[in-house]
Amino acid sequence: MRSLRLSFFAAMALCCASCQTLRNDRADAAPRAAFDQFIAAFNSLDWEAFRRSFADSASLFNPDIPDAISLHRMDGRNDIERNFRAVFDAADAGTDHERSPNIRPENVRLQSFGDTVIITFEFTRSGHSTGRRTIVFNKLKGSWLIVHIHASNVTAR
Numbered sequence: 001m002r003s004l005r006l007s008f009f010a011a012m013a014l015c016c017a018s019c020q021t022l023r024n025d026r027a028d029a030a031p032r033a034a035f036d037q038f039i040a041a042f043n044s045l046d047w048e049a050f051r052r053s054f055a056d057s058a059s060l061f062n063p064d065i066p067d068a069i070s071l072h073r074m075d076g077r078n079d080i081e082r083n084f085r086a087v088f089d090a091a092d093a094g095t096d097h098e099r100s101p102n103i104r105p106e107n108v109r110l111q112s113f114g115d116t117v118i119i120t121f122e123f124t125r126s127g128h129s130t131g132r133r134t135i136v137f138n139k140l141k142g143s144w145l146i147v148h149i150h151a152s153n154v155t156a157r
Contacts, residue, residue, distance in 0.1 A: 028110050031117040031137045034144035035110075038135070043100050045088055051081055055138065055145040063131065063151040066090075103131070115139040116147075129155045 034053070041049035056077045062068040067090040069083045091101065105121040117137045125131050136148040 028112055028117070031112070031119070031139075031144045032110060034137055035119050035135065038146065039103055039105060043103055045091055045100065047085075047088055050084065050088075051077075053146050054080055055140055055147045058146050059148050061150045061152075063153045065153070117144070125153060127155075129153050 037049065038053040040046075041053065054077055057075075058077060058080055060074045060080050060083065062071055062074070062083065064071060065087075067087045069086050074080050074083055103123050105123055108119065108121040111118045111120075115138060119135045119137065121133055123131045123133075130153065132152045132154065134148075134150040135146055137144045138147045139145075
């Protein structure tokens with residue numbers, strides 16, 4: 001009888017854990033879709049879709065790249081758009097091969113905190129370096145928008 005009770009409680013615990021995972025997967029689907037749309041807009045240089053990904057109050061730390069207008073924190077949509085406009089213009093001036101940022105997120109981790117989600121990832125850059133990004137999304141007026149990006153690049157040792 002005791003083993004039957006233990007089996008029952010173990011089955012209930014697994015069921016509850018499975019339901020919680022399912023709820024988390026569903027809750028994470030919308031911010032993950034917003035992230036995927038942002039990356040796709042950046043890779044395809046779709047300026048309008050890209051800029052719509054940001055909240056008006058967003059902030060950004062750029063990596064040390066030639067096209068960045070500043071390495072200091074940028075606050076607000078205007079500064080961020082001015083910065084990325086320079087990045088998009090530089091990409092537009094490149095050859096077809098060089099145009100797309102070609103960001104292919106690896107080691108993606110999504111952490112949910114209610115109406116805020118932190119997504120961290122890495123990607124391989126040309127020249128034997130790795131891009132590291134942290135993007136914070138917040139649900140504002142029913143949409144998942146970027147409120148902060150922290151970007152850095154590291155070279156292989």
